[in-house]
Amino acid sequence: MSVLTNYYNVENKIKKITQRNIQIVAVSKYAKDSDVNSLYQSGIRIFGENRVENALNKQGTFPDSHWHMIGSLQTRKVKDIIGKFKLIHSLDRENLAQEIEKRSAQKEVITNCLVQVNISKEESKSGLHKEEVLDFMKYLEDFKWINVKGLMTMAPFTDNPEEVRYVFKDLANLQRELITKGFTNITELSMGMSNDYLVAIEEGATIVRIGSEIFSN
Numbered sequence: 001m002s003v004l005t006n007y008y009n010v011e012n013k014i015k016k017i018t019q020r021n022i023q024i025v026a027v028s029k030y031a032k033d034s035d036v037n038s039l040y041q042s043g044i045r046i047f048g049e050n051r052v053e054n055a056l057n058k059q060g061t062f063p064d065s066h067w068h069m070i071g072s073l074q075t076r077k078v079k080d081i082i083g084k085f086k087l088i089h090s091l092d093r094e095n096l097a098q099e100i101e102k103r104s105a106q107k108e109v110i111t112n113c114l115v116q117v118n119i120s121k122e123e124s125k126s127g128l129h130k131e132e133v134l135d136f137m138k139y140l141e142d143f144k145w146i147n148v149k150g151l152m153t154m155a156p157f158t159d160n161p162e163e164v165r166y167v168f169k170d171l172a173n174l175q176r177e178l179i180t181k182g183f184t185n186i187t188e189l190s191m192g193m194s195n196d197y198l199v200a201i202e203e204g205a206t207i208v209r210i211g212s213e214i215f216s217n
C-alpha cells in the first residue's frame, strides 16, 4: 500500500473513535525521502524526527514543512535547532531547559516544548518520573523563552495496547492535576505510536506520533 493510503487509513481510524481534532505527526525516521515526498506532495506538512541532523536535512528538502523533535535531545545540539522546530517533545532536565532558554533568548524566539514523562519507569526510556514533574514545571516558570504546551510519554512496546492503557491514563491524570495547580497552558498530550495510538486517543491524546504504520509497506 502507498504511504498516502496508509496515512489516510490512520486518519480514518482516528475519525471513527473521536470527533476531537488529533494532530498526526508523521515520524519519518526510517522513511525514504521519496515516501516523505509522497505525503508532502499531498499537502501533509507535519513530520517528526528523533535525530537533529536528519530533521535539518529533511527540512531543507521539504520547504514549509513543520517539524517536531521527538527524540531525546543532547544539550550541545540545542544551538542548531532553535527556531527550526514547531515543538520539542523531549524536555526532561534542567540543563537542557537552561540551554534552550539561553539560545532562544539569543535568537529572540519562543521555543514550544512538551515535558517528557517516563510513566512506566522503564530504564531504557528518558523522561521524568511523574513524581518529579510538578517541581520541574515550577522550575520552568521562570523561563521566559520556553513555552510549555503539554506533556509527552512513550509507552513500553507491546502487541496488546490494552496493557499500556494505564500509561496514557496516568499521563492524562497528571495533566489534570497540574492544570488544577495553575499550569493551565498545558493543553497538549503527545502520546500514542503505531501500536497504541487508538488507546492513547481514548485516554486523551491530542498529538500522536506515527512512524511504521505510515511508512512501512
Ligand SMILES: *Cc1c(COP(=O)(O)O)cnc(C)c1O
Binding pocket: 027, 029, 050, 070, 071, 154, 193, 194, 195, 209, 210, 211, 212, 213
Ligand atoms: C520512532 C518513534 C515514534 C514512532 O514509532 P512507530 O512505532 O514507528 O509509530 C514515536 N515516538 C518516538 C519518540 C519515536 O522515537
